[in-house]
Amino acid sequence: MAVNAAFIPVDSLRRNFAEAKAGMRPKEAIEESNRCLYCYDAPCIKACPTGINIPSFIKKIASGNMKGSARAIMDANPVGATCSRVCPTEELCEGACVLNHSSKPIMIGSLQRYATDWAIKNDQNLFAAGQSNGKSVAIIGGGPAGLSAARELARFGFAVTIFEAKEQAGGLDTYGIVSFRLPQSISVWEVEQVRKLGVDIRTNTKVGVDIQAEELLEQYDAVVLAIGMSKVPDLGIEGEQLTGVYDAIDFVEATKTELSTDFIGKRIAVIGAGNTAIDAATCSVRLGAANVKMVYRRTREEMTAYDFEFEFAKQEGVEFVWLSAPSKIIGDADGSVKALECVEMRLEAAGDGGRRKPVPVEGSTFLLEVDAVIKAIGQTRYKPLIEQLGIQNKRGIVTVNTETYQTSNPRIYAAGDVIFGEGQGEAMVVSAAQQGKLAAYSIYNTLSAGRGRYG
Structure with missing residues (x-):
């Protein structure tokens, strides 16, 4: 028998989109953190693309230093609250845990969520901006890679502006992951952590439409391209124009x-x-x-x-x-x-x-x-903008120096999904965050060495 949608209130559907997995309770978190061996040469750290000092943040939970724990996580991974929910931890940190050989791995992802949830609930500001160095960077795209680059650059003292096409920053984390796995409020908190460092986040602003790429190169010492990917391509079959x-x-x-x-x-x-x-x-x-x-x-x-x-x-x-x-x-x-x-x-x-x-x-x-x-057969690329920037790419996959993240234009850097493909990069939120960090370090090293436009 068909179900009449008119008798199903939207509120009941909304409950279906509440977070599916509950967070740890304090007693459970303490007990789990005390299981950790706090390995000196911890394989879990090596397995984390952002290099979070996992034994350190877990030990801080065990000792009751919740702010220190959250700071240790977010220092390494500017989107660490998101990653605690969406990372394939069983393949990464938990998969490398030495306890896999004797019992079961430490629930690293759940403990990471416990610490970052505490920071969110208690409205913590975990970092401060560095002293101004007189240089500026434009970041195109406010997703995981862009936010990570912005956070690190602001801590180095750069004046940072993010140009984000959508109404809110956060990219995939804000818009592209279902709410029952990642509530939008988590991504919004990570965005605010970056904004509070003085980063100018200009939403509803499309580079190539509202501001031209050439203007960014004229006005800023460096540009980071972190635009991710675009829409799903056509299937190429009859009937794609149908309603539904x-x-x-x-x-x-x-x-x-x-x-x-x-x-x-x-x-x-x-x-x-x-x-x-x-x-x-x-x-x-x-x-x-x-x-x-x-x-x-x-x-x-x-x-x-x-x-x-x-x-x-x-x-x-x-x-x-x-x-x-x-x-x-x-x-x-x-x-x-x-x-x-x-x-x-x-x-x-x-x-x-x-x-x-x-x-x-x-x-x-x-x-x-x-x-x-x-x-849901993959995503297309933002080729017009990439071509407007005049940088080398293969079918919209931007080519970078994998050590510096510089493109064919040494003043333009790229990170995240825009460089994923052709054997280059990884399509994970945590990998995008790390690439954004590394691009920021590269910009800092280049401009601080006097090789910048105002050097």
């Missing part, structure tokens, strides 16, 4: 501001198997969809979503249609989605030794009856 076909990035972002009852009782197909696809699928479930299927042209082994994301999706009731690729979106007389035509695939070894290549199986077409299709 969504871009996963836009779809998840919309749930951050307003929840719709349109998905209640509906059948949804999500195309793709990355972290954004998982977010779109689990969002659909929590918006009341009756059935959600993820359609992927490869197998479970090839999917790019983190293991914990995959497990979460299964727990939410998401179904997986492996080795299947969409070939047509079929509409009804009103121009709305009514079915997804797919073709079965098989995997062949790649000639270059890379990922196995999906190949259609002849005569294997089948239909999935669905009411909406969400595209």
